[in-house]
């Protein structure tokens with residue numbers, strides 16, 4: 001890529017394609033401390049997949065907390081073969097992997113959902129409280 005900024009040059013495109021929503025906890029920027037709290041995530045970590053560092057389809061929009069928890073995590077091949085991997089909502093739907101409980105918590109339906117819920121702590125108290133609040137608003 002000619003652009004010296006590398007993947008950072010795609011920031012606005014990634015943001016738009018993800019509709020200003022975290023690819024993991026699914027909170028929109030407005031509910032998650034705004035744009036300043038969001039960043040580009042490498043779905044496949046760039047430390048493990050350096051050739052994908054500037055690959056557009058590896059760039060996801062994520063809130064800071066999800067991105068920080070995800071860090072360089074990636075399942076070992078043995079785990080991935082059993083289905084333990086990050087849920088990729090660009091490739092599948094929320095409903096395939098999760099159930100939204102009345103408590104505001106997400107329940108895993110698949111091994112990928114279990115893996116993702118656990119690593120990214122997707123039932124963080126703040127997320128659960130916001131889901132309940134948003135449900136009340138709608």
Ligand SMILES: [Zn+2]
Nearest residue numbers: 022025063066
């Ligand atoms: Zn998030």
